[in-house]
Amino acid sequence: MTDSPLSQPTPDTTYPGQPHYHLMGIGGIGMSAFARLLRARGAQVSGCDESKSELTAQLQAEGIAVDIGHAAAHVTGQLHGKIDVLVASEAVPKSHPELVAAREAGIEVRPRMALLDELLRAGPSIGVIGTHGKTTTTSMIAVALAGAGLDPSAFVGGIVPEFGSNARVGAGPFVAEVDESDRAFAELGSQTAVFTNAEDDHVGGNQATYWATVEEQHAGFARYVAQSDRVLLCADWPGLDELCAGAKEILSYGQAQDADYRAVNLRPDPDGTSFNVTFQGATLGEARVGLPGVHNVLNALAALAVNHLYGGEFEAAAAALAAFGGPGRRWQRIGTLNGALVIDDYAHNATKVAAAVQAARQTGRRVRVVFQPHRYLRTQQSWPRLADALMDADEVLLLDIAAASETPIEGIHATLISERMTGNGHTGVSYLPDRTEVLRQLRTSAAPGDVIVTMGAGDVWKLARELVGPGAAGVSK
Known part of the structure; x- marks a missing residue:
């Protein structure tokens, strides 16, 4: 059953005394939320x-005015009335005409993280931080709390099918995905910080959304934790306890023997994993996650731990998670092709790719991956690890790198990945930049024992929907 807590006003609704917010990049997954x-x-x-x-x-259908393109006239022309606050991410240059026009008009320019900070401080809040699993974990926490009757609000970097949206409005607590790609996240804090892991994503280069070094990024995580009332950290990820040394209160979750909340007696099957949950040695109950992979067990365990901390009934939360099919682009079941299961997944760095391949192996099917490397800098930094992460797939079809507005780097090409895999003995990897040929090959060879996973942070998701045909659901990020 779809939860639809966002009752939208009609377009002609007036807002006496309420500020007018203008959001640049409103079609992004975060800004739309x-x-x-x-x-x-x-x-x-x-x-x-x-x-x-x-x-x-969708936003326009909900009565939110959206203009296509960027121009100072959006501010100066007052197309939809006088603007009080212009919201922009740190990725927008300070010299952008809309930002310049707003400053000249005396309009407040509010960074998106300042807006998130306001929402986090408004009441009891749960901020999910880390370099992997934030969208899925945030979704699971919100779904678990709603299933237990706690009526959360939520801010998610993906579409949650249970809510029909990437946002939910409720009485509280407020559950938010806190993205470390915006360096201002380090100035925030929440009542509970859920810390999934810490690696070297969004590091290097001169992009506004990248950190200079992994040490600086990890120091940002440490600041967020120290500014929160407590942290719930993944005990299975090495080094998190050191980053949480400044925390006021520390709890942990994982399979590790010393974790406060533990997932034990894991029973994987082709569609997911059943497991038991304990808290400091006492059994809370049995749970299930309908998504394959150990990483999803940990994501679900974090959600059940948060539900326990906020007083939710365990069985109701566990039942909601057992029915949860995942947010958009996170092990998203698109449909079937000639009996083959077609999945789309946002995995784009080595750890996420390895986890997605492991999840695919759990299905017991032949694993066929269409992988699109994301960004030249990320590929330059990690192509050997990406190649190694893909080795457990039976077949890999490699697309060209999705530039994401980056300038190409000489010598950095998708074939670095395929050549390393071939050199390491993989016999099923092909560089296949022609998408028509990718579709032709898969349509003629897909069989009932296959799982086809389109994987990456670019537009590879379109191929999954083309394979399945018209009517395939999903929203890109």
Whole structure:
């Protein structure tokens, strides 16, 4: 059953005394969630984005004004009334015409993390941090709390099927995905910080959303934790306890013997994993996650731990998680092709790719991956690890690198991955940049014993939907 707590005002609704927020990049997965949360609180919301998308169309249908393109006239022309606050991410240059026009007009320019900080401080809050698993863990926490009757609000970097949205408005607590790619996250804190892991993603280069060094990024995680009332950390990820040395209160979850919340007696099957949950040695009950992979057991365990901390009934939360099919682009079941299961997954760095391949292996099917490397810098930093992470797949079809607005780096190409895999003995890897040929090969060879996984943070998701045919659901990130 779909939970639809966001009752949207009609487009002609007036907002006496409420501020008017204008969101740049409103079609992004994060900004669109902000738009929905602000609108549900009674604020007037408008925004703009470079191009039309499913998300911009949905926002317009909900009564939120969206202009396509970026221009100073969005501010100076008052197309949708006088703007009080312009919200932009740190990725937007300070010299952007809309930001310049706002400053000249005396309009507050509020970074998106400042807006998230305001929401986190408004009441009991749960902030999910880490370099992997944030979207799935945040979704699971919100679904578990809602299943237990706690009526959470939520801010998620993906579409949660149970909510039909990337946002949910409730009485509380507020559950938020806190993205470390915006360096201002380190100035925030929450009542409970759920710390999934810490690796070297979003590090290096000169992008506004990247950290100079992994040490600086990890120091940011440590600051967030220290500014929170307590941290719930993954005991299975080495080094997190050191980053949490400044925490006021520390709890842990995982399979590790010394974890406070433990997943024990794991019973994997092709569709997911059943397991038991204990808290400091006492059994809380039996749980199940309907997504394969040990990483999803840990994500679900974090959600059940948060539910326990906030007083939710265990069995009801566990039942909600057992029925949870995952957020958009996180092991998302798109459909079937000639009996083959077609999955789409956002995995784009080595740890996520390895976890997705392991999840695919758990299905017991022949694992066929269509992988699109993401960003030249990320590929330069990690192509050997990406190649190694893909080795357990039976077949890998490699697309060209998704640039994501980056300038190509000489010598950095998808074939670095395929050549390393071939050199290490893999006989089923092919560099296949022609998407028509990818579709042809898979359509003619897909069989009932296969799982086909389109994998990456670019537009590879489109191939999964083309394989399945018209009507395949899903929203890209």
